[in-house]
Amino acid sequence: MSDVDDGGAPRRSRGDVLIDRLAAFLVRSLYREVDVHMSPAAAVVNGPAVVVSNHFGGVADALVLFGVLPRRPGVVARDKIWANRFIGAVLDALGAIPVHKRSDGGGGASNDAMFASCHQALLDGGDVLIFPEGVTRNEPSMAPVKTGAARIALGASAAGCAGLVIVPVGIHYENKAALRSRVFVNVGDPIDVDAFVNERAGESGAPVNSDDHVAVNDLNDHITTALRRAAPDYDDWTEEHLLTHAAEVTVRSLGDEPRARIDRGLRDRLANTLADRPADERTAICEATARYRDDLDAIGYTDGELVGRIGTGRLATGLFLHLVLGIIVLPFALVGAIINVIPFLIVRLVGSRSFSPSLMATVKPLAAAGAFGLMWAVVMWLAWRAIGWPGPLIALVLLPVYLAAVIAFVDRVTVMRRLFRRRRARRSGDTLADDVIEARQAVIEAVAA
DSSP states (O other): OOOBOTTSSBOOOHHHHHHHHHHHHHHHHHEEEEEEEEOHHHHTOOSOEEEEEOOSSTHHHHHHHHHHSSSOOEEEEEGGGGGSHHHHHHHHHTTOEEEOOGGGOSSSOOOHHHHHHHHHHHHTTOEEEEOTTOSOOSSSSOOOOOSHHHHHHHHHHHTTOOSOEEEEEEEEESOTTSTTEEEEEEEOOOEEHHHHHHHHHHHHOSOOOTTOHHHHHHHHHHHHHHHHHHSOOOSSHHHHHHHHHHHHHHHHHHSSSTTSOOOHHHHHHHHHHHHTSOHHHHHHHHHHHHHHHHHHHHHTOOHHHHHHHTTTTHHHHHHHHHHHHHHHHHHHHHHHHHHHHHHHHHHHHHHTSOOOHHHHHHHHHHHHHHHHHHHHHHHHHHHHHHHOTHHHHHHHHHHHHHHHHHHHHHHHHHHHHHHHHHHHHHOOSSOHHHHHHHHHHHHHHHHHO
């Protein structure tokens, strides 16, 4: 049994402090921004806790939580990970607790030792982290929540662990496959295990423990509800993008400075709230947002850029500059298109394959680097054959310029084509700015409703 401080929490060793600082450093290195929102009730928790979290990012999930939670919990992980001695040693240093899954084979291996370790950690005043879905998800929704966390909590309570709570945590990745992206951690209201046990015991008059299947399932329902409120839980990626965009527009409309950077945590919490609304309300919000997003695509602006231009007379000027820039880069774009057409087609072919989002996030950049790198190497070799050693240097300078010209030209043509199609479809006497303002207001009203 470990020593505890005056608050009842385990006293941390120098090794624990070092690990915590290393985890925080890695999180800040891997992610551009880490935003943490902790509910007032969760902020005052100082006793033992079972931390439950969604599982979208694999190992990254545990690393993020190690780096941002006030106390580093002992994570429950699949025992087969310990097969690698180095990784097993790292997990042991982190205080990880192995759990066996029947799907991993090994016959009827028992998890009695896992439950005993979790109970002891909680009795010592520490925290235990578990990903109750049991699988890493590529979809923006929660998988069914298994009963392990409920059984751990009730077992520890029956063993004499007082003041125990279950803390739901939602991890929201901007792009879990990208380096230096953003992540938002939403710590929800804790579930008071003592209150749950006392209420159940008062109703039945029988002791409540992990062998009480009715109590386990009831507590698991509470965990599922709390976790779905804290974590991303959308029907599909389209709904996730549309509801998040609607939340962003609404949050920006509430600010004093519309072009200022919005609070991502507030945006994601609002999007989560919208995802919990009835289907007809979500559909209305998504339809309004899709129309507004089409308008933004048509004029080539983000919501923040648009808000800064509306009413200033700069909207039409910006669209005119789109056209002028397209004309200027046209000669460079033609050369760039000839050089880069083959690697572009290769990347497009790779992008059309049926890979999971995590795998696609790895395969597509590698395919692009390989295809464009090989083509550019061929061009540099031809330049060397033609004019000698200055050739590759000149090609190395011009090739990125030509590629950028292709991208700029295609973007401008796409903007003007969308704008023309949208205006022709509406056949409205309103100005373009009036159309877009009306579409934006429809999003805000759909959210408010």
